Ligand code: TRP
């Protein structure tokens with residue numbers, strides 16, 4: 001995927017090529033929203049509170065979220081309870097990590113004037129809906145979720161044989177459905193979770209929605225997976241320790257790029273290389289403009305440029321993207337309280353929206369909070 005820098009930062013929505021998130025619209029849903037007018041489709045997405053974000057998080061999600069804000073009513077959730085599903089034994093950093101995530105979100109351009117930015121644990125209704133969903137979700141649905149099997153196999157240093165970990169996608173379903181979201185922008189790895197969310201919505205509506213469906217079935221908006229390599233050439237991921245953080249200062253970015261692996265066929269300076277099999281070439285494809293890309297292509301294949309030079313151009317392109325983010329971040333870094341206040345205000349709005357859905361949910365289940373007497377003498 002080739003993107004020019006100007007396209008990356010252009011906030012207009014006129015160029016159809018930029019609308020990575022466009023997806024066939026879902027069916028019209030009946031709604032009973034009062035606090036939030038439903039003129040725009042609703043989006044919900046979230047990230048676990050795992051601390052500072054890296055470029056992979058940006059191109060895999062955040063960049064797309066920033067663009068979506070003008071077109072959708074967006075809800076962005078810092079999923080701190082989801083962080084507990086794996087980090088339950090040591091909770092000392094969860095709260096701080098939530099704040100770090102929000103700082104990066106604000107730096108990247110999520111805007112509290114446009115979107116509801118909130119923290120999951122401050123909206124306790126997510127837990128209530130999770131509990132109700134847990135009653136109707138067959139165990140076999142959860143056991144077959146691919147992330148469940150994979151993570152249990154891959155993460156050996158923690159005991160993931162817990163009730164909470166199995167229920168991870170049920171909690172995620174509650175995150176999504178409590179806002180009656182129409183669309184959920186996610187990467188490939190989360191599509192199965194959105195699919196499960198649709199099944200839970202269907203089952204809930206089937207049991208309790210005879211008068212009217214309570215939940216719409218949300219669509220996954222697949223964020224096109226830019227193949228973003230880390231410094232070791234594998235997919236950029238916190239667990240591989242191969243990331244470039246959104247907060248890395250210039251010298252760190254340059255140093256990380258210097259040590260990045262290249263086309264293994266290019267052993268000597270005089271050996272021609274191939275940017276299509278080089279992780280640095282992949283970075284250029286994602287972040288560099290066409291002119292630079294052309295220089296890389298020509299120079300690498302003819303051995304007229306060295307890898308050191310090529311990497312310095314890649315670093316320039318990354319810094320072009322990171323600099324404005326780091327500028328924007330300063331204000332919040334100097335006064336993190338500002339970011340916390342944004343999270344608090346967003347959580348208040350989220351509680352209102354979630355509260356309205358919970359009233360529909362309780363009413364549909366015949367469990368509204370008001371007095372209704374007995375079926376015999378009232
Ligand atoms: N499970 C998601 C992830 O690991 C994070 C998440 C939590 C989420 N709640 C969500 C994503 C709701 C989309 C919608 O990336």
Ligand code: SF4
Nearest residue numbers: 273278280300307310
């Ligand atoms: Fe990779 Fe650039 Fe070196 Fe070619 S010149 S092998 S693209 S780093």
